[in-house]
Amino acid sequence: xxxxxxxxxxxxxxxxxxxxxxxxxxxxxxxxxxxxxxxxxxxxxxxxxxxxxxxxxxxxxxxxxxxxxxxxxxxxxxxxxxxxxxxxxxxxxxxxxxxxxxxxxxxxxxxxxxxxxxxxxxxxxxxxxxxxxxxxxxxxxxxxxxxxxxxxxxxxxxxxxxxxxxxxxxxxxxxxxxxxxxxxxxxxxxxxxxxxxxxxxxxxxxxxxxxxxxxxxxxxxxxxxxxxxxxxxxxxxxxxxxxxxxxxxxxxxxxxxxxxxxxxxxxxxxxxxxxxxxxxxxxxxxxxxxxxxxxxxxxxxxxxxxxxxxxxxxxxxxxxxxxxxxxxxxxxxxxxxxxxxxxxxxxxxxxxxxxxxxxxxxxxxxxxxxxxxxxxxxxxxxxxxxxxxxxxxxxxx
Amino acid sequence: xxxxxxxxxxxxxxxxxxxxxxxxxxxxxxxxxxxxxxxxxxxxxxxxxxxxxxxxxxxxxxxxxxxxxxxxxxxxxxxxxxxxxxxxxxxxxxxxxxxxxxxxxxxxxxxxxxxxxxxxxxxxxxxxxxxxxxxxxxxxxxxxxxxxxxxxxxxxxxxxxxxxxxxxxxxxxxxxxxxxxxxxxxxxxxxxxxxxxxxxxxxxxxxxxxxxxxxxxxxxxxxxxxxxxxxxxxxxxxxxxxxxxxxxxxxxxxxxxxxxxxxxx
Numbered sequence: 001x002x003x004x005x006x007x008x009x010x011x012x013x014x015x016x017x018x019x020x021x022x023x024x025x026x027x028x029x030x031x032x033x034x035x036x037x038x039x040x041x042x043x044x045x046x047x048x049x050x051x052x053x054x055x056x057x058x059x060x061x062x063x064x065x066x067x068x069x070x071x072x073x074x075x076x077x078x079x080x081x082x083x084x085x086x087x088x089x090x091x092x093x094x095x096x097x098x099x100x101x102x103x104x105x106x107x108x109x110x111x112x113x114x115x116x117x118x119x120x121x122x123x124x125x126x127x128x129x130x131x132x133x134x135x136x137x138x139x140x141x142x143x144x145x146x147x148x149x150x151x152x153x154x155x156x157x158x159x160x161x162x163x164x165x166x167x168x169x170x171x172x173x174x175x176x177x178x179x180x181x182x183x184x185x186x187x188x189x190x191x192x193x194x195x196x197x198x199x200x201x202x203x204x205x206x207x208x209x210x211x212x213x214x215x216x217x218x219x220x221x222x223x224x225x226x227x228x229x230x231x232x233x234x235x236x237x238x239x240x241x242x243x244x245x246x247x248x249x250x251x252x253x254x255x256x257x258x259x260x261x262x263x264x265x266x267x268x269x270x271x272x273x274x275x276x277x278x279x280x281x282x283x284x285x286x287x288x289x290x291x292x293x294x295x296x297x298x299x300x301x302x303x304x305x306x307x308x309x310x311x312x313x314x315x316x317x318x319x320x321x322x323x324x325x326x327x328x329x330x331x332x333x334x335x336x337x338x339x340x341x342x343x344x345x346x347x348x349x350x351x352x353x354x355x356x357x358x359x360x361x362x363x364x365x366x367x368x369x370x371x372x373x374x375x376x377x378x379x380x381x382x383x384x385x386x387x388x389x390x391x392x393x394x395x396x397x
Numbered sequence: 398x399x400x401x402x403x404x405x406x407x408x409x410x411x412x413x414x415x416x417x418x419x420x421x422x423x424x425x426x427x428x429x430x431x432x433x434x435x436x437x438x439x440x441x442x443x444x445x446x447x448x449x450x451x452x453x454x455x456x457x458x459x460x461x462x463x464x465x466x467x468x469x470x471x472x473x474x475x476x477x478x479x480x481x482x483x484x485x486x487x488x489x490x491x492x493x494x495x496x497x498x499x500x501x502x503x504x505x506x507x508x509x510x511x512x513x514x515x516x517x518x519x520x521x522x523x524x525x526x527x528x529x530x531x532x533x534x535x536x537x538x539x540x541x542x543x544x545x546x547x548x549x550x551x552x553x554x555x556x557x558x559x560x561x562x563x564x565x566x567x568x569x570x571x572x573x574x575x576x577x578x579x580x581x582x583x584x585x586x587x588x589x590x591x592x593x594x595x596x597x598x599x600x601x602x603x604x605x606x607x608x609x610x611x612x613x614x615x616x617x618x619x620x621x622x623x624x625x626x627x628x629x630x631x632x633x634x635x636x637x638x639x640x641x642x643x644x645x646x647x648x649x650x651x652x653x654x655x656x657x658x659x660x661x662x
Contacts (some may be wrong), residue, residue, distance in 0.1 A: 172453050
């Protein structure tokens with residue numbers, strides 16, 4: 001489904017930004033609509049995705065995990081095997097090529113877990129563009145390894161010490177930079193969030209996940225999957241997997257971060273527990289107080305630590321096309337350990353939320369059901385944080 | 398809405414321009430905001446812009462971000478700002494314009510915000526993250542209540558869009574002086590005067606310029622091209638530093654100095 005002329009999915013989405021950015025959003029939308037249909041641009045993008053990113057990523061039948069849970073047949077879409085270790089690169093390659101065609105000399109991005117920052121810095125290095133990454137001081141502490149990676153790739157990491165010092169605040173600062181440098185800078189938003197055309201454009205770039213998975217699952221099982229499961233922060237890996245199955249009889253489950261538990265208020269479960277409002281350029285569900293101030297989110301997984309969510313997910317929630325549930329930090333850690341021990345794969349803490357959901361719900365499926373989990377990223381970045389929590393030297397903050 | 402038009406008309410007849418100072422309501426507390434507003438009115442402010450605190454002010458630089466945070470920590474929200482406006486209206490005829498982000502307005506309710514604004518003597522509302530493409534519902538409510546939905550125009554807008562914005566705005570058109578966020582600047586863009594001249598030629602409604610303007614010299618430089626000048630961060634910086642009578646005197650003197658180059662003759 002396409003959004004309306006002003007970027008609305010039902011009531012959600014739109015462009016709620018300072019006037020200074022409106023012309024840049026029009027320019028971006030025009031360039032995107034023109035280029036993404038152009039055969040030459042599509043060939044260039046396809047070439048980079050295959051030769052540089054390493055696509056298609058495998059759809060892996062997780063035999064041991066399937067046996068351990070005793071529920072449905074479980075397939076993992078291995079986005080963790082994409083270059084830089086997460087699905088984020090699908091989008092940054094697309095936006096990087098677009099920015100270069102638009103004559104922009106500089107890329108900026110916000111990052112939480114650091115995966116989107118690394119993917120943007122990678123593409124900037126590849127395409128010879130300048131790159132500044134905005135990251136909250138709290139996330140810089142939690143994701144040290146990714147900070148080093150970004151710097152080695154030639155990007156400048158700008159620490160953001162306002163608000164909760166996490167992803168939301170990094171995005172505020174990135175938007176402020178863009179307002180100031182909009183003439184020569186392209187803002188690479190990392191999720192299906194932000195003002196139109198980002199939710200549509202990022203979805204389209206990430207839809208390669210679902211297109212591949214659909215062909216692969218048909219080839220391997222001869223049928224469509226029963227259910228797709230993906231974690232949801234802003235929601236780009238989930239939307240990328242779901243979208244190509246939109247008109248198929250396939251169940252969509254988006255798993256949000258319940259943090260310390262929904263009842264504690266320390267969580268990032270925007271769709272499960274939030275209300276409708278405007279943040280970062282679009283109308284969507286968000287975590288806010290009754291006066292409309294945005295509340296701090298919490299998750300052990302920095303990539304999910306965000307009080308907003310992409311507008312098309314809000315639309316899916318209201319229409320019932322997708323269901324959204326939340327798992328806690330502790331449940332996600334159990335999922336992390338389970339996948340490591342059964343399959344020899346360390347998932348990103350974000351993706352571990354999707355594993356955890358299936359761990360908790362596998363009994364509700366039949367053995368002939370086929371479930372695809374989007375393994376959106378690898379867990380190397382989280383090893384320090386996970387070992388600190390597991391050894392008890394540091395509480396799950 | 399009528400009060401804003403009357404101010405520009407009266408000033409115009411005298412060859413004067415409007416000084417539009419900005420403070421964040423509730424920074425450091427609502428009583429100080431009240432005193433500051435009346436002090437500024439006495440010292441030459443023609444229209445007052447009252448900032449509504451918001452947790453994520455993405456068009457604002459560090460000065461107004463910090464002011465907004467101080468006010469939020471005091472528990473100040475939209476309803477308090479509306480009540481402050483009501484108190485000010487009872488004490489002064491100076492037009493009041495609220496400047497606040499969309500989400501607090503949306504949560505309070507569009508119709509309720511417009512109605513309460515009108516009841517408390519608010520003349521206009523500026524919502525910096527609500528471009529006209531998304532403003533339909535708010536404009537209907539504001540206009541029905543008699544509150545001016547004031548639009549911003551930016552250096553990136555282009556003349557064609559600026560003409561459209563000028564046709565839609567009420568009260569005045571707020572031209573953003575810099576491609577950027579709010580915050581006092583020692584240097585304004587060298588092309589700003591040419592831009593304003595160009596905009597002035599094509600726009601019939603009152604035109605105000607703001608963002609970055611911090612000194613009487615800058616006000617003097619811009620005065621010939623516009624009907625009003627907005628000064629925000631440079632005042633808020635003073636509010637952050639001083640207290641009590643010292644603060645009132647300092648801000649009063651500063652406002653008087655800013656107004657000087659805007660007087661006719």
